Amino acid sequence: MSNMKPTVLVDNNTLIDRYFCGEPDVSYLIEDGQRKALFDLATQMYSSAVARSMGLTLLDVEYLVLSHGHLDHSWGLEPLVMMHAEAAFEGQPRTRPLLVAHPHALLPRFIEGAGQVGISIDPARLDAVFDIRLRPSRPG
DSSP states (O other): OOSOEEEEEEBSOOSSTTOSOBOSOOEEEEEETTEEEEESOOSTTHHHHHHHHTTOOSTTOOEEEOSOOOHHHHTTHHHHHHHHHHHHHHTOOOOOOEEEEOGGGGSOOEETTTEEOSOOSOHHHHHHHSEEEEOOOOOO
């Protein structure tokens, strides 16, 4: 991506006023001309609601990149799957994004007393909407 334009959809840093929304989550939209990528998908509907309020659509995003599978980086996958299902039902144009992540990002994670803190959606549901490419980290 050459002329990258990053847009902060959600970040927990509200120390400066240029961020649109401060939540304990993270989601960035990165654009390069006609290509769009989402880096991490904030919990629940925050990133899609914020994107809509900013006049952006997430149905034409080509790449989804998960830094890791914690809930504040991955729980936006389920609302995005629902958004794609609704668009398909209504005949709206949409892409089939490529989801790129480490294989461990899609594993469930639990903390005693807190419950589920990892990815909240079954990978089979993701596979129905996204192309998935799991890549382990390269050593050194």
